[in-house]
Amino acid sequence: MDLKDKLVSSFMAFENMVDIDTPIHDVRSEAIKTFEEKGFPSKRDEAWKYTSLNSILREDYSVFPKKENSIEFRDIKKYFIHDIDSYKIVFIDGKYSSHLSQTTHDGIDVCLMSAALSKPKYRILIENYFNKAATKDSLSSLNTAFSQEGAYIHIPKNKVVEKPIQILHFSTGNESALLLQPRNLIVVDENSHVQIIERHQSLTDNPVLTNSVTEIFTNKRAIVDYYKIQNDKQSASLIDNTFVKQKRESHASVHTFSFGGQLTRNNLNFYQEGERIDSTLKGVTIIGDKQHVDHNTLVHHIEPNCESHQDYKGIFGDKSTGVFNGKVLVNKKAQKTNAFQANNNILLSDKASINTKPQLEIFADDVKCSHGCTIGQLDESAMFYMRSRGIPEKEAKALLMFAFSNNVLDSVKIPEIKQRITKIIANKLGVNLGFDL
């Protein structure tokens, strides 16, 4: 039985498990129908032209992990950004781990999706926001059908959340192969400000596939900074679907740092539904081996006077492949739009490849839209300069690559994350440099 059939048939069992009376029952049934119709995307779909899911869909994933599991904090400590005080929502094999988490209902809601879906006090919010940003593509629909657990964050009006929120997903390898489908909902009301860090981490070599959906709503003048750290094991794959709906004068930024995993696909979609909105999409990808990272972005400019900034840097070694498919869509009404898109890549090996498609679709005339895309190598004269001054080749290379990705790191607002990322980069490049010289 292939994965699709398995998922469709286990939906029945899932339905019996969860509460049928919840308002999202219909949404779920609708979604499984959509998934059944469309199936998993194949290379024939334009959006999946360069990314094949075939190899990872072959695994016999268990859809509902049966065994309860607990892990000790000391085993996973290193995956937290531990040097800052933060709220934490931790999941182990898809199940919420209360002893590792630190949630709150004090003025803001940082809690669980399962609670939000079942408790009546959240009902209105769920009705207003749940599945209102996600598209009806097959993978998001699949997630919607099985959506039950994840992070639920609601920041009411005029609140600046003091400390960042960390969302962490661990898989322990209790199952021989595991499919996880976390579902996050983040609603930030007027004038509020929040910072969120998300990470998926496998602790074993058993295959894990995560199909995650995150919906983010930024209301008037809200500010949201979202950081995704993807540095998973070679056995883990991630399909991340993030949808950001912005109201007027809000600022949203998503930084994606992809350093690991077998296959990583980031579907990042921004919808600007008001004037004077600012959207930022940035990413650094440094991979090797046979890794594959695919960034698929969409910025939809619907209203006038908005801005968007996209900057994706990629460094590809060994037999890795990188894909960037960025799309900027400007509606007829969205005059005075400023949209920028840049994608710079460095290939380190002849076996590595990069496919990029920066795409503009513009229906308004008074706009400034530009995109730039480059593929090249490390500058030899710069290398020579450093080596002639006694910096070893490896370190010189690392310095150059770090400088290359620094543009993206510069806009990271939490210094601890910046430090963590530079450490990961140094690790990845096999050098012992602080980069904060």
Place this chain on the structure above:
Amino acid sequence: MSKYTEDDLREELKTKEYEYGFYTDIQSDTFPNGLNEDIVRAISKKKEEPQWMTDWRLEAFRGWKEMTEPEWANVNYKKPDFQAISYYSAPNSKPKYDSIDEVDPELLATFEKLGISLDEQKKLAGVAMDVVVDSVSVATTFKKTLAEKGIIFMSISEAIKEYPELVKKYIGTVVPQKDNFYAALNSAVFSDGSFCYIPKGVRCPMELSTYFRINQAGTGQFERTLVIADEGSYVSYLEGCTAPSRDENQLHAAVVELIALDDAEIKYSTVQNWYPGNAEGKGGVYNFVTKRGLCETNAKISWTQVETGSAVTWKYPSCVLKGDNSVGEFYSIAVTNNYQQADTGTKMIHLGNNTKSTIISKGISAGKSQNSYRGLVQISSRADNARNFSQCDSLLMGNECGAHTFPYIEVKNKSAQIEHEATTSKIGEDQIFYCNQRGISTEKAIALIVNGFSKEVLNKLPMEFAVEAQKLLEISLEGSVG
């Protein structure tokens, strides 16, 4: 060609209707509508082709039957009914003429209206013209001068008869019969086209040029062009198109194959001004063209195109850079107005080492038109030190049109250097204000700015064409300022 003055332009701008829209009544020899193996055989027979050519066509036809029309392009149109088209029509007044006087006077009048006086062209422009009216070439000039150099320049049906080995060796090598839906259709039913062979080391002394016209109501035109530049040779080939005004949609599915052998250079320029349909988007030509060139070692192919006409354009002149050190270039201006739709661009396939390609594409959309650039730059893993520079600029006039860019970049070699940039903007109000202030009317100012915007590409055209193209740009955008 007399000097083109501002007064001429003003005069021209007054005439909003498509100026080349007229219809010459020449007795035509037309096949019944529809397409099947018998029709393919009949076309082949009509053209007195050898058996291998008939088989080649049939193979293409059988392939075509299995294929479906491509739908990925960013265009919307009513699909042509391929069984409602007549696949062959040729002017009746056949045999070949040695002098212009023998040519059907009505035909000559048509040329007169188009502004191509054969005599004048001969003397003034120094351009040899292979004039194609409804698929069959009726007059070839300057043939003698070319023959002295050993250059073969004739219609492809003649070439099939006279130089079967050359044609057999090269036809379908760059664009295979079953390359795509329209190429397969063309391979099966092509009626005529041009054939050009430049021998080793010869530099063609003049610009070679063909004028294509669709003349007979309801007939599609399936041109086939094959240009072969042998080692170390050079040729510049011009192609210009105008078509009469018609209400039903006409289909044009041409195939152009260029082969540049070692050290050869081909420069292929197109000015395309088929009937774009009227201001309501009614009528107009469907232009589905497959153009591709193959570069051997040190060879160079340069495509220059000015696309102002056609209701729907689907066209990607490409270069396969097979040999080491070969160079591909693509310079394009695509102008769309009213309800026109264009999906055009290029493919640069880098296979050899040290290959270089340059893409400069300028899109101008006005009215309710949609203009897309779609391009592919592909660097294979064996192509060391490949270099590409692409620039796609779009200019939007009015808020009902659209400009789109779909660049695909696929790189499998670490030594490649690729740069791609694209911008979209409108004509600045300050620029217009500056012109107005100095007594230049808004319409004129726009023409001026558009010309400046497209200069990079216009400069690449041979002189005679550059003037014509500049004029065309202004006419195409006329009435779009509001």
